[in-house]
Amino acid sequence: MSSSDKQLFDKVVFKRPESLVDVKTHFCPGCHHGIAHRIVADAIDHFGMREKTVGVACVGCSVFLYDYIDVDVVEAPHGRAPAVATGVKRALPDHFVFTYQGDGDLAAIGTSEIIHAANRGENLTVIFVNNTTYGMTGGQMAPTTMLGQKTSTSPYGREFSNDGYPIKMAELLAQLEGVAFSARVATSTPAQIRKAKEAVKTAFDMQIRRMGLSVVEFLSTCPTNWGMKPLDARNRVLGEMIDYFPLGIFKERKQADFV
Amino acid sequence: MSGVILGTAHREFVKGNEAICHGALAAGCRHYFGYPITPQNDIPEYMSAHMAGHGGVFLQAESEVATINMLLGAAAAGKRVMTSSSGPGISLMQEGISYMAGSELPALIVNIARSGPGLGGIAPSQGDYFQAVKGGGHGGCRIPVLAPHSVQEMYELTLLAFELADRYRTPVMILGDAIIGQMKEPYSPGLHEPPAPIDKPWATTGCVGRPRQHVKSLYLKDDDIERHNWRLHEKLQRVENAEVRAESYHLEDAKIVLVAFGTAARVCKTAIQWARKAGIAAGMIRPITLFPFPKALVHETAGRADLMLVVEMNTGQMVEDVMIATSHHDKIRFVGKPCAMPTPDDIFSEIKRLAGKTA
Ligand SMILES: Cc1ncc(C[n+]2csc(CCOP(=O)(O)OP(=O)(O)O)c2C)c(N)n1
Ligand code: SF4
Ligand SMILES: [Mg+2]
Numbered sequence: 221m222s223s224s225d226k227q228l229f230d231k232v233v234f235k236r237p238e239s240l241v242d243v244k245t246h247f248c249p250g251c252h253h254g255i256a257h258r259i260v261a262d263a264i265d266h267f268g269m270r271e272k273t274v275g276v277a278c279v280g281c282s283v284f285l286y287d288y289i290d291v292d293v294v295e296a297p298h299g300r301a302p303a304v305a306t307g308v309k310r311a312l313p314d315h316f317v318f319t320y321q322g323d324g325d326l327a328a329i330g331t332s333e334i335i336h337a338a339n340r341g342e343n344l345t346v347i348f349v350n351n352t353t354y355g356m357t358g359g360q361m362a363p364t365t366m367l368g369q370k371t372s373t374s375p376y377g378r379e380f381s382n383d384g385y386p387i388k389m390a391e392l393l394a395q396l397e398g399v400a401f402s403a404r405v406a407t408s409t410p411a412q413i414r415k416a417k418e419a420v421k422t423a424f425d426m427q428i429r430r431m432g433l434s435v436v437e438f439l440s441t442c443p444t445n446w447g448m449k450p451l452d453a454r455n456r457v458l459g460e461m462i463d464y465f466p467l468g469i470f471k472e473r474k475q476a477d478f479v
Numbered sequence: 480m481s482g483v484i485l486g487t488a489h490r491e492f493v494k495g496n497e498a499i500c501h502g503a504l505a506a507g508c509r510h511y512f513g514y515p516i517t518p519q520n521d522i523p524e525y526m527s528a529h530m531a532g533h534g535g536v537f538l539q540a541e542s543e544v545a546t547i548n549m550l551l552g553a554a555a556a557g558k559r560v561m562t563s564s565s566g567p568g569i570s571l572m573q574e575g576i577s578y579m580a581g582s583e584l585p586a587l588i589v590n591i592a593r594s595g596p597g598l599g600g601i602a603p604s605q606g607d608y609f610q611a612v613k614g615g616g617h618g619g620c621r622i623p624v625l626a627p628h629s630v631q632e633m634y635e636l637t638l639l640a641f642e643l644a645d646r647y648r649t650p651v652m653i654l655g656d657a658i659i660g661q662m663k664e665p666y667s668p669g670l671h672e673p674p675a676p677i678d679k680p681w682a683t684t685g686c687v688g689r690p691r692q693h694v695k696s697l698y699l700k701d702d703d704i705e706r707h708n709w710r711l712h713e714k715l716q717r718v719e720n721a722e723v724r725a726e727s728y729h730l731e732d733a734k735i736v737l738v739a740f741g742t743a744a745r746v747c748k749t750a751i752q753w754a755r756k757a758g759i760a761a762g763m764i765r766p767i768t769l770f771p772f773p774k775a776l777v778h779e780t781a782g783r784a785d786l787m788l789v790v791e792m793n794t795g796q797m798v799e800d801v802m803i804a805t806s807h808h809d810k811i812r813f814v815g816k817p818c819a820m821p822t823p824d825d826i827f828s829e830i831k832r833l834a835g836k837t838a
Contacts, residue, residue, distance in 0.1 A: 271687040274556070277695075286693040292683035294555040295695035297578050300548035303540070307552020307560075308683070310536045311510060315685055333548070336541035 237261035239270045239290045246284060250443040250450020252457075253281055255407040256349055256416075257288050260320065263420045264291065267428065273316045276305040278330075280322035281355040299330025302337035305344045316427060318345040323364040324354040327389050334393070334435075341398030341432035345423045348389060348435055351442040352461065359445025363387045366464060371445070386464060390437040394470035400432035403469040406439040408457045412467070422472070431476050439465055487669040495633040496521035496563075496660040499589055499653065500529070502637025503561050505673040508587070509535030510560040512549040514542055514568060517601045518657040519591035522563040543568035547575030547588075554584040555694040557682030559641055563589035566599060566607060569615070576650055577616025580711070581696030583681075585644035587637065588622075589653045591660040594818035602818045603657035603742060608796040611654045612770040619708065623718055624652045624769040626740040627659060631666040636767070642674035647718055648681075654769060656792065658742040658820055718771055725773035726765040729755065733762025735830055736780050738801055739790040740766050742820055747790055750826035759834045769797070777804035781811075786833050788812045790826060792819065 240261035277285040279298035286293035296304040301319035309317045354360040360373040368377040394402040405416035423434035441453035511526040530537035540546040553560045594604040611624045625636040640651040698704035739747045744765040754761035789798040798813045
């Protein structure tokens with residue numbers, strides 16, 4: 221290696237976050253769960269909190285969070301991660317506690333738990349991965365499934381007269397007093413990923429400053445169950461999904477209600 | 480309750496539900512989660528008034544589903560934790576109880592039982608016996624179940640429940656009912672030593688100076704879940720071998736042996752005293768642990784007794800465990816009173832009737 225090469229390699233500009241375990245994931249090609257995992261690991265590193273973090277995994281394709289993120293993890297029943305995280309946080313108030321949940325998990329079976337954890341202003345961070353379907357169980361309709369979207373349980377496409385409308389959780393949660401931060405991000409372009417990183421860091425910071433519950437909704441892909449190639453899945457997020465689920469920050473508390 | 484001096488017979492005059500709270504606080508439980516339901520509201524009310532003073536956490540959840548999962552989280556974080564509820568609420572908790580059994584998390588779950596099925600009523604009942612002792616939740620989970628029959632035992636068995644929960648890494652249930660929960664009588668907290676806190680190196684408390692670890696019940700690889708099932712089974716066998724508790728009441732020479740637990744057993748004691756005065760050799764086995772069930776004692780007693788009379792405040796549930804415990808099925812009789820406490824008269828007349836037949 222020439223000395224100029226060495227100089228080149230001495231300056232690390234991009235590396236695997238320390239909190240991200242160096243193993244192959246089980247995610248399908250083109251699935252964005254892996255990107256969200258990396259962003260979470262990156263934020264844990266950023267705040268130097270790996271040893272003070274307890275993650276709460278949900279039931280869904282991301283249940284193996286504990287194999288990929290190098291922190292202590294509790295596995296919650298389907299939808300109950302915010303309640304489990306409440307128990308962890310009330311027991312260990314000085315620890316950093318986050319949940320990582322899918323849209324079936326958070327926006328269907330677990331709606332009650334997320335609303336009430338949010339309303340109590342639990343100092344938790346919620347990573348919410350919306351891929352408009354139940355990935356793990358084979359692509360059934362979720363509350364976030366788009367109108368007209370065909371899934372294994374909406375074979376003719378979701379129809380509002382039968383199934384209602386796709387639910388916008390980031391906006392809904394932003395209405396609650398206990399929520400300190402609510403944002404929706406995507407991970408389909410480098411610029412979006414940069415913004416997603418910023419949002420997750422802000423969300424973590426809210427918890428550290430005890431401002432209340434912080435939630436970041438990720439618009440994600442499920443090429444396998446959408447029946448799409450990875451690139452088409454990415455494009456679906458950029459077009460159809462962002463059209464209906466706008467990106468942005470819906471709430472950002474500047475000052476804690478209490479100290 | 481304050482300033483309990485161990486080894487003294489200092490007495491308190493409280494409801495059974497409150498004695499459970501005293502026991503929990505004495506045992507170092509500082510995390511209570513719950514949702515209101517009659518007839519156990521004294522417990523969350525007491526805890527809401529006293530937890531903060533003990534530096535603990537009281538949290539009223541939005542449902543029993545949330546409750547049991549808060550319990551799961553706080554138990555995973557290594558704390559002594561408890562909740563209390565009744566029929567419908569306990570049903571809602573069953574998924575979480577199964578997860579906790581699968582994840583091997585210690586906790587106390589109190590069921591101050593009411594009548595069912597459905598909304599049923601708030602009258603006392605032992606109709607939750609099957610749900611409590613046969614698992615309740617899915618996937619073959621079973622947890623130890625303790626059945627107090629006095630305010631003294633509401634206190635003592637709370638201490639024992641936390642001890643067993645930690646020793647075997649399992650949720651433990653106390654199965655009471657509306658009578659035992661609402662009844663006031665004196666008890667002595669000083670007679671029993673609270674369980675010492677124990678190390679929980681498995682808890683998810685942040686991976687300081689050690690590799691990350693997990694609390695989970697999912698096992699997908701190869702035959703991991705089969706091994707996990709056998710391991711849990713082996714643990715339950717250790718519980719069955721070491722933790723059976725039952726009271727033998729006038730059993731030595733008894734010809735008519737009652738089998739009853741909780742409030743029903745309390746009434747049986749009076750009926751047995753009356754029977755003894757009337758010259759009938761009656762006695763009782765009172766299971767204190769419903770699971771593990773005192774099978775050996777039941778079997779051995781059934782061998783020498785004339786009749787076994789099972790008394791329950793339901794239409795017949797524990798009687799099936801009595802039948803499993805012994806092959807003397809011809810000796811087994813049952814008297815039940817669903818959704819109400821039988822009177823000593825009810826039971827005494829049944830004893831007399833049976834004594835007349837065997838005489
Ligand atoms: C009580 C209960 N009901 C149903 C299931 C089955 N189940 C497992 S994962 C899942 C949906 C997962 O979808 P989502 O939360 O969107 O996660 P994804 O896999 O899409 O990331 C369902 C219904 C379960 N495990 N528990
Ligand atoms: S099924 Fe869908 S959500 Fe699950 S890993 Fe595959 S692409 Fe990702
Ligand atoms: Mg999904």
